[in-house]
Amino acid sequence: MSTEVTFASLNLAEPILRAIGDAGYTTPTPIQLKAIPQVLSGGDLLAGAQTGTGKTAGFTLPLLHLLSAKPIQAKAGQPRCLILTPTRELAAQVEESVKTYGKYLRLKSMVMFGGVNINPQIARLKKPLDILVATPGRLLDHVGQKTVDLSAVEILVLDEADRMLDMGFIRDIKKILALLPKQRQNLLFSATFSDEIKELADSLLNNPGFVEVARRNTASELVEQTLHLVPQSQKRDMMSHLIKANGWQQVLVFTRTKHGANRLAEKLVKDGIEAAAIHGNKSQGARTKALAQFKDGSLRVLVATDIAARGLDIDQMPQVVNFELPNVPEDYVHRIGRTGRAGSSGAAVSLVDAEEIKLLKGIERLIKREIPRVAVEGFVPPARIEAEAPRPPRPQNQQRRPQNQQQRQGQKSGQKPQARPAAEAPRKSGKPMSEAARHQAMPQAALFSPKPIHRGNRGH
């Protein structure tokens, strides 16, 4: 007996199946197989799935089906379905999916997010609207200006709910929930389940179905991983060298800070390599342009912070580089998951400084393998760097007095002490932290974990 399940067997309407065919999909992904019937049944849903699993179609396809099965004359500024996302990029991509899968339907959609002029959004809201994809802050701006009316929402989707909480959107979300009709269908998608997410799910969802797909840690098996031990001060030079020596043509580079992303992109450009940085401080126009150029191959290197990269629909990258290791080991798996997707092979290289060895050990524990150290000619021999790594903590009575970080760095081969990148001390400027900086400075909740999840000090 064949166990192959098709989209048609999920009972989606014909115009939706046609659009799926046009998109070139033949088989539903596991999250789609599990989520679509649940959403079609009309009940609430709690879904555990990351970007890259096909989760967007997992909620978009059935909600298009439900809305089109109950045709109601679309009204201006009064959506029947509200999809909330944490970032602008994700909002844009989700609405793109709504348009792609709904192209043979009469449903009308729009996307709204901050950082761009509000007036075109106000103009669009004066026309009929069924599906609204929004980031919370800008949606509330519209609520304040009475340009949107949420009293007709039949279906609410919270996409990447964990990220929304990490970014401090909980109050905004609660304000928005209070504006929705009581009677509605709620779908909550999250890659991780912290206590906060569980609390939100409990208050939001009625007797929800639960679906979950295994987290995508297979990347660590598919992707060829290596690392170069290198002092922070030499990383930018090494980056230039690696790109040129290996002839990399399309590289996604992750930095920990926005400032670091800018500095690296500037350095690469100076060295004759087309590069751009993408992060929360860049205008929407600049981000969209950089992404488009990167996708079409005219931009060789895209330097991104985790938050900017999250949700970006850039798949099957041949090369990913961790310019700095992420603070949370799971983020390493997310990052390298950008390459080697869908069975294609990819490579991930990490540049690791002595200060990052502890992070490295955490990553190696998570992926259950040691990442091969590869020496690069002309750079400090790796053995020296590993030897200089801070030692793991000893039992209390044996603990040495910790050396001040700058002292330790100053001792390294006469190197001058380095300033730490900006986002590590984001409040020094006296300005409030931006959404993105706040996120970057915050620990990410652990992925699905049988262990109790530690809740970071969120401070808001």
Ligand code: AMP
């Ligand atoms: P998502 O997890 O929603 O960000 O989707 C990840 C990627 O998978 C997107 O590029 C989708 O276009 C693609 N995708 C979604 N569903 C399918 C499917 N059933 N078959 C093949 N690709 C898909």
